[in-house]
Amino acid sequence: MIVEISNLEVVYTGAAGSLKVLDVPEWTVHRGEQVALFGASGSGKSTLLHVISGLLPATSGRVSICGDELSSMGEAARDHFRARHIGYIFQSFNLLEGYTAVENVLLGMAFSGTRPDRGFAAALLSELGLGDRLNHRPSQLSFGQQQRVAVARSLANKPELILADEPTGSLDPSRAQDVLDRLRDLCKQHGCTLIIVSHEAAIIEQFEQSVPFLELNRAFAKAGGSL
Amino acid sequence: MRLHNIVIKSLRQHWLSTGLAVFSIAMGIALLVAVFSLREQTSRNFRQVGMGVDAILAPKGSPLQITLVSLFHLEEMPRPGVISWKYMKQVEAEPTVVEVIPFCVGHTFGGFRVNAIDKRFLTDFEYRLGRKFSFKRSDGGRGRPFDTGDEAVAGWAAAKELGIRIGMSFNPVCGVAPGSPAHVDDHIRFVGIMAPTGTPHDRAIYMPLERFYTLGGHENIADMAADTEHRTVSGAYVKLKRILGGKAISPDVQGLQFAINQSSEAQLIRPEEVLPKLFNIIGWVDRVLLAIAAMVTVLGTVFLFVSLISALRERRRDIALMRSLGATRMTVFGLMLIESASIAIVGAALGCLLGHLIVGIGAYFIRVETGVALEAGYIALAEWFVLPGALVLGILTGILPAVQAYRLGVLKNLVPLA
Known part of the structure; x- marks a missing residue:
């Protein structure tokens, strides 16, 4: 198992009271799988990815990633863990504007404690069809190319798990398909497990394993599909 | 990265x-x-300038002003600005005094002070501990110290600024103010240029003390050339007895300084005391x-x-x-x-x-x-x-x-x- 979740709860507490946004009794993902989570916007899909990546601590429950108990780690330990084991792809690319394509990929290696490997970064970009765009800044790249840079960055540390949060949400259908195909191929090639979150049916139906988030997140179901 | x-x-x-x-x-x-x-x-650097001169035997007046005139070649001597040769010799005879080098100020050339001074200044005086004036080419100097007669030497900076060459002659100007008259009949020849010392001495011209008394137009002092009994000088650099391997002035000097300062004729100025002021x-x-x-x-x-x-x-x-x-x-x-x-x-x-x-x-x-x-x-x-x-x-x-x-x-x- 690469992801093991049991009795996971995430509760936001504010001045207006508390709100349970995640309530996942049981969920597992096996190594090498490519899983799509689908559901409506606001159903807590991204929140689950944040918890799995360690960006957000669980309020309660058990989260084990790659055999390590994420739920028992402190924030700094989760940061180190994320740097070494997890690649993250955002819908909005989140590339650094002042950095070139290859530098953005190298940034993905900066915090893992391993030696930055420019050759590997360039090779990843080349595999994604960006071999001639290594030194281009994000503003000099199309949206599709920017997302491919983000894909390369997520693979920079040779992670075991890739989390992709609506990776094609900002792209037109043809570019979206291109990015998705390349992402899935690279994950297979590098032996990564992929968890993708999307609300687009065209994307979801391409995955053998697709999980309706309404079934997974009891909090969303209890709230009647509105959190 | x-x-x-x-x-x-x-x-x-x-x-x-x-x-x-x-x-x-x-x-x-x-x-x-x-x-x-x-x-x-x-x-x-200013303290080191003082180190070459343990004390200045000078007429009554502002010690700071006299120090500026004597060591830095600035300002003017207070009037009348003289001490007698006889008194200077009395001081030189004191057991705490090692050496006295008399000088006369009041002349210029090309804006630089021309001081008449005892030749020992060029040969024996240490402008820093263990450092004497040099005329060697290897040190940046040229020529030789003056002998008595119509000869002079220039400090390195004065020579450079005025373009002084060995063999050149000049007429000393009587006074330090612009427009002062020159001794047109007195032609003094440069025979040496002192190697740079990094002290104000680089900015002065030196001529023999005795020549000062024979400059034309100094009728009232002309007889001083031969008659030391009536001779006066502007002041004198004084080398004092030292102790602790030369590192400190003998405490006996305090008595001498007190005695001289109590007299009506002169004062003994210690640059080390004046410069901090x-x-x-x-x-x-x-x-x-x-x-x-x-x-x-x-x-x-x-x-x-x-x-x-x-x-x-x-x-x-x-x-x-x-x-x-x-x-x-x-x-x-x-x-x-x-x-x-x-x-x-x-x-x-x-x-x-x-x-x-x-x-x-x-x-x-x-x-x-x-x-x-x-x-x-x-x-x-x-x-x-x-x-x-x-x-x-x-x-x-x-x-x-x-x-x-x-x-x-x-x-x-x-x-x-x-």
């Missing part, structure tokens, strides 16, 4: 604010370094410059702080993204501190270079005006603390922006660019 690359990248990304922060810190540090260096070197008088300039330099440095630090805070506002998303890639809070805290310290260190290093450039320019003017040689590359004691101080200042300045970066929420700031 390593952490230092991220810092460099960030500094380059905000090159304008980085450059201005570096520049403003450099300005402050440059002023500090220049003030430290000029103050220390000036003080040291000079520095006290001009010390306020030094303190004002130091205060200005400190204020400019503080302003530079404030500018650094403001530029870090404003850069942080622009970089919230970048920092959040780094956090999402695995950077810990302490990593981003450290990145901000390194950035701040880097700006301060680069600014301080640049400031040190600029400071020495200022010292170099200042040294030129100080040498032209006083003959005191200062080194552009001289590192004052306080300067050793500039770079560590800048590092501490940079770190302290960066703490608040670093804490803000530390506290940034990742998810809250991971928003797409507009």
